[in-house]
Amino acid sequence: xxxxxxxxxxxxxxxxxxxxxxxxxxxxxxxxxxxxxxxxxxxxxxxxxxxxxxxxxxxxxxxxxxxxxxxxxxxxxxxxxxxxxxxxxxxxxxxxxxxxxxxxxxxxxxxxxxxxxxxxxxxxxxxxxxxxxxxxxxxxxxxxxxxxxxxxxxxxxxxxxxxxxxxxxxxxxxxxxxxxxxxxxxxxxxxxxxxxxxxxxxxxxxxxxxxxxxxxxxxxxxxxxxxxxxxxxxxxxxxxxxxxxxxxxxxxxxxxxxxxxxxxxxxxxxxxxxxxxxxxxxxxxxxxxxxxxxxxxxxxxxxxxxxxxxxxxxxxxxxxxxxxxxxxxxxxxxxxxxxx
Amino acid sequence: xxxxxxxxxxxxxxxxxxxxxxxxxxxxxxxxxxxxxxxxxxxxxxxxxxxxxxxxxxxxxxxxxxxxxxxxxxxxxxxxxxxxxxxxxxxxxxxxxxxxxxxxxxxxxxxxxxxxxxxxxxxxxxxxxxxxxxxxxxxxxxxxxxxxxxxxxxxxxxxxxxxxxxxxxxxxxxxxxxxxxxxxxxxxxxxxxxxxxxxxxxxxxxxxxxxxxxxxxxxxxxxxxxxxxxxxxxxxxxxxxxxxxxxxxxxxxxxxxxxxxxxxxxxxxxxxxxxxxxxxxxxxxxxxxxxxxxxxxxxxxxxxxxxxxxxxxxxxxxxxxxxxxxxxxxxxxxx
Numbered sequence: 240x241x242x243x244x245x246x247x248x249x250x251x252x253x254x255x256x257x258x259x260x261x262x263x264x265x266x267x268x269x270x271x272x273x274x275x276x277x278x279x280x281x282x283x284x285x286x287x288x289x290x291x292x293x294x295x296x297x298x299x300x301x302x303x304x305x306x307x308x309x310x311x312x313x314x315x316x317x318x319x320x321x322x323x324x325x326x327x328x329x330x331x332x333x334x335x336x337x338x339x340x341x342x343x344x345x346x347x348x349x350x351x352x353x354x355x356x357x358x359x360x361x362x363x364x365x366x367x368x369x370x371x372x373x374x375x376x377x378x379x380x381x382x383x384x385x386x387x388x389x390x391x392x393x394x395x396x397x398x399x400x401x402x403x404x405x406x407x408x409x410x411x412x413x414x415x416x417x418x419x420x421x422x423x424x425x426x427x428x429x430x431x432x433x434x435x436x437x438x439x440x441x442x443x444x445x446x447x448x449x450x451x452x453x454x455x456x457x458x459x460x461x462x463x464x465x466x467x468x469x470x471x472x473x474x475x476x477x478x479x480x481x482x483x484x485x486x487x488x489x490x491x492x493x494x495x496x497x498x499x500x501x502x503x504x505x506x507x508x509x510x511x512x513x514x515x516x517x518x519x520x521x522x523x524x525x526x527x528x529x530x531x532x533x534x535x536x537x538x539x540x541x542x543x544x545x546x547x548x549x550x551x552x553x554x555x556x557x558x559x560x561x562x563x564x565x566x567x568x569x570x571x572x573x574x575x576x577x578x579x
Numbered sequence: 580x581x582x583x584x585x586x587x588x589x590x591x592x593x594x595x596x597x598x599x600x601x602x603x604x605x606x607x608x609x610x611x612x613x614x615x616x617x618x619x620x621x622x623x624x625x626x627x628x629x630x631x632x633x634x635x636x637x638x639x640x641x642x643x644x645x646x647x648x649x650x651x652x653x654x655x656x657x658x659x660x661x662x663x664x665x666x667x668x669x670x671x672x673x674x675x676x677x678x679x680x681x682x683x684x685x686x687x688x689x690x691x692x693x694x695x696x697x698x699x700x701x702x703x704x705x706x707x708x709x710x711x712x713x714x715x716x717x718x719x720x721x722x723x724x725x726x727x728x729x730x731x732x733x734x735x736x737x738x739x740x741x742x743x744x745x746x747x748x749x750x751x752x753x754x755x756x757x758x759x760x761x762x763x764x765x766x767x768x769x770x771x772x773x774x775x776x777x778x779x780x781x782x783x784x785x786x787x788x789x790x791x792x793x794x795x796x797x798x799x800x801x802x803x804x805x806x807x808x809x810x811x812x813x814x815x816x817x818x819x820x821x822x823x824x825x826x827x828x829x830x831x832x833x834x835x836x837x838x839x840x841x842x843x844x845x846x847x848x849x850x851x852x853x854x855x856x857x858x859x860x861x862x863x864x865x866x867x868x869x870x871x872x873x874x875x876x877x878x879x880x881x882x883x884x885x886x887x888x889x890x891x892x893x894x895x896x897x898x899x900x901x902x903x904x905x906x907x908x909x910x911x912x913x914x
Contacts, residue, residue: 289768428766429765430765433763435772435774444781550789551792553794
């Protein structure tokens with residue numbers, strides 16, 4: 240529903256990260272919860288399409304305040320207690336308001352009404368969405384993160400190509416990992432031969448044939464790769480390769496950059512009316528020392544996640560309102576003139 | 580996968596001129612016999628597991644048949660089999676032949692890039708428009724004022740290029756046979772989704788009788804229902820972008836636009852598609868276009884395959900080059 244991707248929208252995230260790392264570690268080791276216990280049951284078996292496949296259809300959100308990588312303050316801890324989780328939720332939500340006074344030279348960002356970031360941790364109260372490696376952190380090879388991600392907002396701003404792919408309205412890359420921003424809605428549709436996942440954000444559509452056809456040839460490469468799906472019991476397994484090489488582009492999150500060495504395996508399992516257990520594994524020996532896995536529960540209970548209710552996806556009109564790119568470049572030229 | 584250059588319609592114009600230049604004597608065509616003159620449903624048309632007519636698959640509408648009846652055909656409603664065969668043969672022969680650009684013309688994509696199809700529609704109609712009977716869009720005088728000659732500028736800003744050249748949209752209905760013509764349809768008991776390869780569009784059509792949303796969108800707000808074996812999709816609440824340039828005047832969204840589309844699966848490889856377009860500001864009367872969509876891509880002479888990504892902006896050097904070219908032209912004029 241929200242349109243556009245302004246230059247400064249990531250500032251809020253920077254603030255959160257600072258608060259998180261500054262907070263004193265609690266040190267308490269909660270008893271390990273029965274993680275994804277529901278995933279082990281057959282509760283989801285009640286949800287079937289009329290042709291007998293597990294039914295994943297609906298409009299889903301992945302928004303959560305649970306961090307993608309484990310913050311330093313939670314090092315060595317896999318789960319929060321209920322009290323800690325409640326305190327964490329309050330802290331994150333209060334800390335990210337964009338409507339306070341701005342620092343000098345900060346042009347500001349969307350107001351709080353615009354954002355729709357969710358207010359809740361995931362139900363099992365994990366300290367990170369990444370579950371493997373066990374430290375909950377991306378296993379970057381030395382230097383890989385710097386090479387591909389760069390530093391957001393550091394410039395240079397000579398051309399629109401110096402802005403990141405999200406700011407350019409192109410894509411933030413594959414997977415359904417929430418950006419804690421807006422438009423984080425996904426609609427899944429199924430037929431006997433295909434699954435389609437429509438993302439509200441960027442207008443992406445992920446079309447997944449289930450008919451065991453081979454991948455397209457290696458010369459056909461796409462931003463979101465070439466996906467093939469199959470049912471492994473009640474779990475939809477989607478394997479994606481043939482990513483185009485866009486490592487020269489700026490990416491807000493380097494791990495999501497499209498690059499040929501990546502192989503992505505996503506698994507979707509409906510575990511109850513409102514929940515899909517979604518997990519994925521990224522393999523890319525050019526960037527990571529090992530494969531890594533994240534678990535991102537998808538929910539239809541938007542109130543539980545603290546995001547706006549909706550019964551539909553809207554268009555994502557980004558380019559035509561993207562005055563920010565022009566303004567960022569124009570501002571950089573102005574600064575050059577002033578410096579002279 | 581393909582992008583959209585400003586110069587593309589230069590070739591389209593050339594093609595149209597070529598068609599009109601055909602010196603074939605079009606003897607009164609015999610009216611074709613029972614060629615789906617009205618949508619019906621074959622008894623053996625597929626149905627979904629839950630009993631709705633099955634529209635799913637990858638479909639193309641690409642055809643040599645022009646949307647509006649060319650002047651050369653006068654009141655002639657159908658071509659003869661021979662006339663169609665001649666045109667199809669011509670199209671197949673020229674499908675991969677590049678033409679050299681004229682002096683001063685920067686040229687366009689080469690022939691292998693385009694994927695326009697080589698087949699006339701089976702009914703052999705002289706236009707896709709079936710109503711009004713003259714096969715022409717019934718523009719109002721107001722709408723004609725908005726029809727501007729293509730490619731004359733000004734080119735002061737990116738917003739001076741048309742919405743297609745800007746990689747945004749060409750509007751609805753999506754009738755453009757240049758390239759990326761694939762549409763994939765998905766169905767559930769409560770929704771139909773139409774994914775267009777071009778412009779990466781997806782239309783999400785609820786069937787559950789919910790009221791229209793108030794939100795204005797480029798492709799409007801569609802609602803669908805089954806009338807017998809026909810999916811009827813009604814769309815209103817199109818964004819009003821009268822300040823934008825549009826490649827085709829009849830296609831741009833507006834707050835007064837109302838479209839009704841009908842999809843009827845008539846056999847294994849065919850959906851009869853009809854769109855009735857109403858906009859009292861732009862059209863003297865509602866008008867209707869009928870296009871048989873086919874899942875037999877090669878039968879229409881287009882490339883077979885799945886729906887791919889449509890990466891347009893990131894390769895849109897055409898837009899920057901046009902603006903730069905115009906600045907150079909300005910400098911030269913000052914000398």
